Amino acid sequence: MFAYYFQLGVRSLRRNPVLTALMIMAIGFGVAASMTTYSVFRATSNNPIPQRSSVLFAPQIDNWGPEDNDKGEPPSAMTYTDAMALMRAHKAQRQTALYPIAISVVPDDANMLPIMENSYAWYGDAFSMFDVPFLYGSGWTSAEDDAHAAVTVISRALNEKLFHGANSVGRALNIDGHSYRITGVIDTWNPQPLFFDPVNTSGFDDPTQVFIPFTRAIDLKLPTAGNNNCNKDAGDGYEAWLRSECIWIQYWAELPQSTAVASYKDFLAGYAAEQQRAGRFRWAPNVRLNDVMKWMDVQKVVPPESKISLLVSLGFLLICLVNTVGLLLAKFMKRSSEIGVRRALGASRREIYAQFLIESATVGLAGGLLGLILTGVGMLGIGLVFEPQIARLAHLDVKLIALTLLVAIMATVMAAFYPTWRAAQVQPAWQLKSN
Amino acid sequence: MLQIKPILVALKRHKAGTILIALQIALTLAIVCNALFIIQQRVTRLQRPTGLQESDLLTIQSRFVGVADDGVAPLIRSDVLALRQVTGVEDAYATNSYPLRGGGWSTGARLNPDAKKPTAQTTQYFVDEHALATMGAKLIAGRNFNAGEIVVADPKSLKTPPQAIVTKALAEKLYPKESALGKPFYLGDDKTPATIIGIVERLQVPWSGTWTDNFNDNAVLLPVQLTSNFTVYLIRAKPGQLADITKSVPAALFKNNRMRVITGERGIRTFATVREQAYKSDRGMAILMGVVCLVLLAITAAGIVGLTSFWVGQRRKQIGVRRALGATKRDILSYFLTENLLIGIVGVVIGAGLAIGMNLWLVSHFEMARLSLVYVLAGVVLLLLLGQGAVLAPAMRASRVSPIEATRSV
Numbered sequence: 001m002f003a004y005y006f007q008l009g010v011r012s013l014r015r016n017p018v019l020t021a022l023m024i025m026a027i028g029f030g031v032a033a034s035m036t037t038y039s040v041f042r043a044t045s046n047n048p049i050p051q052r053s054s055v056l057f058a059p060q061i062d063n064w065g066p067e068d069n070d071k072g073e074p075p076s077a078m079t080y081t082d083a084m085a086l087m088r089a090h091k092a093q094r095q096t097a098l099y100p101i102a103i104s105v106v107p108d109d110a111n112m113l114p115i116m117e118n119s120y121a122w123y124g125d126a127f128s129m130f131d132v133p134f135l136y137g138s139g140w141t142s143a144e145d146d147a148h149a150a151v152t153v154i155s156r157a158l159n160e161k162l163f164h165g166a167n168s169v170g171r172a173l174n175i176d177g178h179s180y181r182i183t184g185v186i187d188t189w190n191p192q193p194l195f196f197d198p199v200n201t202s203g204f205d206d207p208t209q210v211f212i213p214f215t216r217a218i219d220l221k222l223p224t225a226g227n228n229n230c231n232k233d234a235g236d237g238y239e240a241w242l243r244s245e246c247i248w249i250q251y252w253a254e255l256p257q258s259t260a261v262a263s264y265k266d267f268l269a270g271y272a273a274e275q276q277r278a279g280r281f282r283w284a285p286n287v288r289l290n291d292v293m294k295w296m297d298v299q300k301v302v303p304p305e306s307k308i309s310l311l312v313s314l315g316f317l318l319i320c321l322v323n324t325v326g327l328l329l330a331k332f333m334k335r336s337s338e339i340g341v342r343r344a345l346g347a348s349r350r351e352i353y354a355q356f357l358i359e360s361a362t363v364g365l366a367g368g369l370l371g372l373i374l375t376g377v378g379m380l381g382i383g384l385v386f387e388p389q390i391a392r393l394a395h396l397d398v399k400l401i402a403l404t405l406l407v408a409i410m411a412t413v414m415a416a417f418y419p420t421w422r423a424a425q426v427q428p429a430w431q432l433k434s435n
Numbered sequence: 436m437l438q439i440k441p442i443l444v445a446l447k448r449h450k451a452g453t454i455l456i457a458l459q460i461a462l463t464l465a466i467v468c469n470a471l472f473i474i475q476q477r478v479t480r481l482q483r484p485t486g487l488q489e490s491d492l493l494t495i496q497s498r499f500v501g502v503a504d505d506g507v508a509p510l511i512r513s514d515v516l517a518l519r520q521v522t523g524v525e526d527a528y529a530t531n532s533y534p535l536r537g538g539g540w541s542t543g544a545r546l547n548p549d550a551k552k553p554t555a556q557t558t559q560y561f562v563d564e565h566a567l568a569t570m571g572a573k574l575i576a577g578r579n580f581n582a583g584e585i586v587v588a589d590p591k592s593l594k595t596p597p598q599a600i601v602t603k604a605l606a607e608k609l610y611p612k613e614s615a616l617g618k619p620f621y622l623g624d625d626k627t628p629a630t631i632i633g634i635v636e637r638l639q640v641p642w643s644g645t646w647t648d649n650f651n652d653n654a655v656l657l658p659v660q661l662t663s664n665f666t667v668y669l670i671r672a673k674p675g676q677l678a679d680i681t682k683s684v685p686a687a688l689f690k691n692n693r694m695r696v697i698t699g700e701r702g703i704r705t706f707a708t709v710r711e712q713a714y715k716s717d718r719g720m721a722i723l724m725g726v727v728c729l730v731l732l733a734i735t736a737a738g739i740v741g742l743t744s745f746w747v748g749q750r751r752k753q754i755g756v757r758r759a760l761g762a763t764k765r766d767i768l769s770y771f772l773t774e775n776l777l778i779g780i781v782g783v784v785i786g787a788g789l790a791i792g793m794n795l796w797l798v799s800h801f802e803m804a805r806l807s808l809v810y811v812l813a814g815v816v817l818l819l820l821l822g823q824g825a826v827l828a829p830a831m832r833a834s835r836v837s838p839i840e841a842t843r844s845v
Binding site: 018019022025026029030033067102104106113114115116176177178223232233234236237238240241303304305307308309312313315316318319320322323325326327329330333334381384385386387418422 | 451452455456458459462463465466469470473498500501551591592623624625664665689693694695696698715716718719720722723724727730731734735737738740741742744745748749793797800801802
């Protein structure tokens with residue numbers, strides 16, 4: 001029966017070509033708009049490190065107090081003083097402080113110009129905390145962190161550029177005129193959103209190419225290449241800046257058990273209380289501890305453009321469906337006499353339901369196919385609204401294709417419930433008499 | 436208009452269709468009003484003037500490699516002198532930032548150095564005496580810096596210099612009642628004041644985001660040569676020479692000093708590109724909302740055409756009877772137009788409520804401005820006209836129904 005009704009459905013598409021075309025267009029546009037915007041929303045609200053997002057935590061300590069903090073929320077980055085106190089306390093299984101740095105790699109090849117790439121200074125623990133995949137070698141050790149060693153980890157892309165893809169572990173790399181020993185080459189690694197530093201990147205940036213030890217970067221007096229926010233004058237020189245209340249460091253702690261999370265939170269509160277007793281903080285401890293996804297949320301990684309356009313397109317889809325309900329109603333009621341004849345000849349209401357719902361699903365399928373084409377067009381237009389780093393994350397994959405068709409069919413069938421109910425209510429006797 | 440009563444009776448007969456059209460009009464109005472409002476806000480933002488003469492401007496970001504900050508000053512000096520020698524270059528200077536660049540310095544400006552809250556928020560541009568000419572900024576009072584006033588300073592131990600040029604907007608914030616020229620003010624936490632020696636008509640801040648809306652035109656120019664590895668050069672080309680110098684200037688910089696990096700996507704940009712990139716998402720959002728509006732209106736119109744056509748088809752016999760009883764074509768036409776207008780009015784009344792509700796929700800969640808009622812009114816008129824336009828074709832068809840239809844069965 002299904003095949004027969006489906007056939008009837010396909011045939012009826014041709015019967016009222018204008019009404020049918022209107023419906024297919026409405027569904028197509030509605031679905032395409034919501035799927036295009038959904039693809040951006042999906043990309044920006046993606047979990048970049050699903051296997052570890054619940055064990056990585058970003059602590060915050062309020063060193064600015066109620067006068068300067070953001071409506072009671074602690075600043076989103078940390079001072080050098082606090083980050084170092086947390087590193088020294090070593091209360092998490094693994095931990096790292098990190099900040100973006102501006103450095104240039106000077107190729108040995110005298111014909112090549114210096115190269116500047118996205119770079120970070122962090123601790124050796126970070127590689128395992130963030131599940132960074134290695135092509136050759138590995139990250140540096142804690143001993144090398146402590147020794148402020150001149151070691152570095154570079155990306156596969158940079159390794160291609162400088163060493164033509166050969167295993168460069170152990171070789172020397174000239175960074176800003178200083179020689180570093182390469183301990184590892186990471187494989188392609190570009191988590192999006194860029195969860196470990198949403199504050200400086202807004203969540204989206206090109207892959208990081210060079211990593212050096214945090215301790216070494218401080219020795220070299222490297223300033224941050226990201227945001228540096230001060231609530232009062234930092235004073236003169238690098239040392240004064242390190243001692244200041246300026247915030248510029250991201251901090252991550254790995255806390256695998258919920259007990260560890262609770263005790264780390266206690267530790268943070270204890271630390272803040274200690275600072276209050278020492279007279280540095282003139283307010284009660286105000287600390288936060290958020291895991292990766294919560295931190296993405298707090299940092300508003302999903303751009304407002306993405307949310308607003310998703311909402312507007314959902315409204316758009318709703319209007320298209322209201323439209324479809326009206327058109328289906330017209331289409332079905334035009335066939336009152338046909339329904340009357342079928343009912344008089346013994347068709348049950350159930351069968352009328354089945355026939356018309358399947359017919360609507362056919363319309364939905366056609367709308368979905370049009371929607372798919374329009375979604376493809378929409379993908380090309382995403383670059384108009386969003387930054388290139390975000391735009392290239394949105395793409396039409398199998399999942400989205402399936403979802404587009406599914407939403408189109410489901411939405412149309414739902415829209416068809418009322419018109420179908422009306423069709424099934426047709427009184428056979430009435431229709432036959434009026435003929 | 437005398438037909439209203441019979442229309443209302445007839446509408447009761449096909450409640451579902453009536454409700455659907457009214458609902459569609461209401462929802463469309465809600466979205467179109469808000470979309471038009473978003474478009475207007477974004478377009479206003481991207482038309483804001485920067486205060487620069489934007490044609491013939493080139494920007495370059497460069498970083499020296501392997502040089503400590505304290506060794507950078509002579510290198511920058513030599514770069515600037517080399518830039519001014521390039522054929523086709525009118526003028527050039529080194530700075531930390533420029534309008535719409537996307538990154539820069541901001542601080543509070545105070546009249547009283549001990550005040551907790553700054554009098555105004557402002558951006559700081561560190562420049563030399565060539566800056567005004569290069570930017571094409573208009574000095575409306577006072578004087579420019581002279582070469583002797585430019586000091587060299589490390590960003591980490593910067594002191595407020597004795598002279599400053601401010602924008603008119605900032606001058607009026609600091610000294611609303613009197614001329615700010617020759618008066619002191621304090622920057623950040625510094626206890627030494629700067630004296631306002633000049634006022635420029637306008638200079639925008641480096642950022643284009645909404646968070647700068649309350650200090651968009653507040654800028655301070657300071658006679659300081661910052662010694663930072665990162666330096667931004669702003670270069671004015673002689674008229675018509677922009678394309679040429681876009682190629683020759685980087686070459687000249689590398690010739691002057693090879694140990695440098697011209698940094699990434701923002702490395703070399705004409706100001707046209709700077710503006711385009713700064714307002715990309717604003718322009719994109721306006722285009723997106725425009726497309727949404729057009730398609731939405733088209734779909735709503737199509738829906739009205741479809742349903743009215745169906746009604747006309749259903750009522751051919753009644754129309755025929757009315758025609759036979761003496762109704763003119765005009766009467767039939769106005770019947771359907773009035774019917775549609777009544778449904779439309781119900782729709783826009785509900786829609787106006789929805790539009791305001793939706794805006795309030797957006798305001799509370801996305802820091803958007805309150806919807807002005809003008810947009811709701813414009814939307815109401817637009818949708819009523821659209822409804823009347825959409826119903827015209829089927830209504831004309833109805834009016835052409837011949838009285839003979841009365842004698843036919845179905």
